Amino acid sequence: MRRDQLLRQVTGLLALCAALALLLLLGMLLAESRPLLGHEAPLGLWRAVWAPSQGVYGLGGLLLGSVLTVGLGLLVAALPGIWLGAWLAELAPTAAGVLVRLAVDALATVPGVVLGFAGLWLLAPLIRTHLGGPGLSLLAGALVLAVAMLPTVVTLTEAALRAQPRAWRDGALALGATRRLALATVLLPAARPRLRGVLALALGRGVGETMALVMVTGNAVALPHSPLDSVRTLTGNLVLEMAYATGVHRSALFVSGLLLLLVTGLCLLVAGAWREEGAA
């Protein structure tokens, strides 16, 4: 009994530390953002132009760049990811399932820099020679991101399907459905809210991805007119300019960090809400 209480207190303290760390982080971001928030009218922040040397700090274009890249990436990763997750949960023979899971886990541990290199040396030249444009582009970024998000989608989809009551599948099979049919008509539709949550989590993962993107998107500040044009993302902008920025420019980078935190936080909240709806 007493050991239980001790454990509860210790874990409670650790949880408090984690929450405190987040608060401190938020406080630091806010403090560092102050110079810009004082210098700019709030609406000015949403302009599309990012030109620190002219004192113009519009985050709109960067946000759009992030949203387009991650959106396109998710579009590419969602179907194969969900399909693979469903196959692993319901259809895969044991041996093949173990192998594929191993491969997906291995993919999840590949660092962003390595993905970026692959994109830089393999993907970008292919895009440039076969589709045109500079190669370093929105499309290259989205494809690299799709690879980065795939393990998240696969693993969470499998978990979401396995979390459903066995009776649903057994019932479908008893009515004469094949495993495939049960999956397509009962299990996947029932898991829809959970799967939306999975996609929102993957979105959060993608928005935060940095190194892989900065290497393959070309980072031009102009807004892209096609997927073959270069884009700059919020994270890419941060990692590119942090080393040399001073004064208001530096503060603007902290504001973009704040924006990033808001976007990923929103993704997490939405994902949480959808998953609860799925559990209910």
Add this chain to the structure above:
Amino acid sequence: MFVLRHIWTWLLLVVLALGVGACYGRGAALHKAPLRIAGSTSMLPLLEPLAAAFTQATGRPVRLNLVGSTAGLVALEAGAADLAAVSRALSPAEAAWATPHAVARDGLAVVVHPRRAGLRLTLTQLQRVLSGEIQRWEQLAPARQPAPQPASPGPLRVVLREEGSGTRDALLDVVQPPAIRLDALVQGSSGAVAATVAADPNALGVISMYALSSRVHAVPVNGVLPTAGAIAGGRYPLARSLYLCTQGETAPARDFFAFIDSPEGRRAIAAAGFVPEPRPEPQPEPHEGGSQP
């Protein structure tokens, strides 16, 4: 799978710990206080060989911590570094307390894909390329030279360093374009710019001279190639000075400046691909950033 992943993590941690331990052990074995340099990443190719030569010559260890000019100045102000390596101009607030010392000159090379070898540019043409007035290779066709290759048609893509970097600032200072085309690709290091150009026959990039390799081709600007001789002689237009900043001079910093002035130091700078600052020793001429504050 999970256990396997953890084994690798632990192995990695052990290796890292051993590595860190080994480095500290070696540092402790040397008696002199280490020289601590913090600052610009783009000065790494200069400072690393220079620091190695310095340690060999004087027995004083050097700790390089290169994460950016701004971070270097912050470390210097806090007393966490003896020298701040800065590859951009100091802001007025920084110039109020930090003293810059020019240690070497660096050329900015305009580079193209080897397939465009033979291209020549004037500063005016470069200005029009950067501003986006010239958007295609045909527009650079040399009027007199029978050199169809470098001007073979295609869209011209510009690759530059990011805003705030010393390489970009120095380029804009010399060329003074009215604006930079917005669709210019941006990479975070000279090496990355060079890699982009090496992969794309339609790209034109501007890099620090140390990042030149056989995979890209340096373009003569106003008829002059970026060579050590041309930069030392002031004939090559795209050059800048690299600075080490001090706030009061510590003993390790004084040693380092003395070494930079010595023939050995100048050899080390040249070997790293940079140009030693011309130092008029006999007369203290009015020259930007002498060795005395």
